[in-house]
Amino acid sequence: MTTNTLDTLHDVRVLRCAPEGPALDGEGAALDLIGDAMGQDAELVVVPVERVADEFFRLRSGVAGAVVQKFANYRLRLAVVGDISxxxxxxxxxRDFVYESNQGRQLWFVTGYEDLDEKLRR
Known part of the structure; x- marks a missing residue:
């Protein structure tokens, strides 16, 4: 089993989640990641798209809203890395949700770690 790693990118403590592991599929999974992040004093949690449940991308399911709200409540940011096309x-x-999210600071969808690095550099 691969573990999550803590990095610092542009003075931001980033918890980078391993591709293997439980799916980000609701509030319980979000709280698990939040607990890991808080235990390591991270500010941003980076989840590879392989770990994000399909329900997250079906906005009517409410999963994305619940997950993002949990992260906001704990003042943590979330980034999903990978191809969501x-x-x-x-x-x-x-598409509109992704666009709007990427304009803010709470939730980002990026295609790769290079894009994340660029967003944090700004």
């Missing part, structure tokens, strides 16, 4: 292509609402 198949989900975005299937939903105008998701």
């Amino acid at each position: 198949r989900h975005v292509d299937a939903s105008d609402a998701l």
Whole structure:
């Protein structure tokens, strides 16, 4: 089993989640990640898209809203790293959600770690 790692990128403590592990599929999984992040004093949790449940990308399910709200309540940021194009292509609402999220600081969707590095550099 691969473990999560803590990095510092541009003075931000980042908990980088391993690709293997429980799916980010609701509030319980979010709280587990939040606990890990707080235990390591991280400010940003980075989850590879392989760990994000399909329900998260179906906005009607409410999973994304519940997860993001939990992270906001604990003043932690969340980034999803990887290719989500198949989900975005299937939903105008998701495309808008991703666009709006990427304009803020609470939730980011980035294609790779280089993009994350660039967002944190700004």
